[in-house]
Amino acid sequence: MDDERESANLEDRRGQRGGIGGGARVGGLGLVAVVVVSLLFGVDPGTVLSMLDGGGAPTTQQQQPAAAPPREDAEARFVSRVLASTEDVWTAEFARLNLRYEAPRLVLFSGAVQSGCGNAQSAMGPFYCPADKRVYIDLSFFREMGQRLGAPGDFAQAYVIAHEVGHHVQNLTGILPRAHAAQQAAAPREANAISVRIELMADCLAGFWARRADELRGILEAGDIEEGMGAAAAVGDDRLQQRARGSVVTESFTHGSSAQRVLAFKTGMTAPGAQTCLERGG
Numbered sequence: 001m002d003d004e005r006e007s008a009n010l011e012d013r014r015g016q017r018g019g020i021g022g023g024a025r026v027g028g029l030g031l032v033a034v035v036v037v038s039l040l041f042g043v044d045p046g047t048v049l050s051m052l053d054g055g056g057a058p059t060t061q062q063q064q065p066a067a068a069p070p071r072e073d074a075e076a077r078f079v080s081r082v083l084a085s086t087e088d089v090w091t092a093e094f095a096r097l098n099l100r101y102e103a104p105r106l107v108l109f110s111g112a113v114q115s116g117c118g119n120a121q122s123a124m125g126p127f128y129c130p131a132d133k134r135v136y137i138d139l140s141f142f143r144e145m146g147q148r149l150g151a152p153g154d155f156a157q158a159y160v161i162a163h164e165v166g167h168h169v170q171n172l173t174g175i176l177p178r179a180h181a182a183q184q185a186a187a188p189r190e191a192n193a194i195s196v197r198i199e200l201m202a203d204c205l206a207g208f209w210a211r212r213a214d215e216l217r218g219i220l221e222a223g224d225i226e227e228g229m230g231a232a233a234a235v236g237d238d239r240l241q242q243r244a245r246g247s248v249v250t251e252s253f254t255h256g257s258s259a260q261r262v263l264a265f266k267t268g269m270t271a272p273g274a275q276t277c278l279e280r281g282g
């Protein structure tokens with residue numbers, strides 16, 4: 001997708017001081033706990049963060065000026081094109097549902113970053129913050145996906161972005177706030193089950209994006225779908241738990257098993273409209 005348009009909603013905060021200190025809602029032991037939980041259980045701790053953060057209430061946040069990535073930065077420009085593609089797909093789909101799509105911003109950071117959901121570190125993986133409607137990604141995660149999780153390739157990366165944008169769609173449609181409220185009132189096991197439903201729905205929405213984006217612009221190349229499925233399987237809770245501690249505890253799943261995540265992605269790929277995803281387990 002080299003000649004696709006780029007998004008105006010990319011913020012390049014790489015190389016800026018972020019993270020430690022200043023307006024943190026999740027800090028100290030809380031942050032350590034979030035990092036550990038996320039490393040063991042999934043790729044995006046957005047839900048965990050906002051649970052700790054009282055449902056993702058806005059924190060005092062310094063507005064960082066948006067900065068476009070340098071022209072020669074192929075990785076960042078790829079992210080920008082994928083983001084632009086999600087804007088096209090979701091603007092059209094929201095219009096079809098008589099809704100207006102408010103595009104999220106995507107923040108590239110390195111090491112640590114201050115988000116509206118608290119401070120975050122790159123070890124936590126990409127996440128979506130509902131309070132400031134931003135997706136946060138440290139591009140080193142993509143290298144890790146390729147090297148450590150065995151899910152290399154452009155489309156695997158696009159799937160991760162589309163999954164996070166899926167959480168934004170859930171936020172705009174009210175599903176995410178309702179789920180967070182339900183989680184606060186729920187016992188741990190039930191809260192985990194709610195998280196799994198939300199995560200599988202985001203996978204489904206990512207699959208929906210992939211098919212629609214291909215219909216609009218012919219973005220898919222041979223092997224892309226397999227790459228997306230491979231990425232979905234690589235970040236399944238069973239696979240991550242097996243890798244992290246050599247055993248699997250189903251009740252502790254927060255994102256769904258590899259098989260569930262692949263199935264959710266496939267469901268989205270063949271869905272006639274986004275409602276098919278949004279009505280599943282909302």
Ligand SMILES: [Zn+2]
Nearest residue numbers: 044163199202
């Ligand atoms: Zn997620």
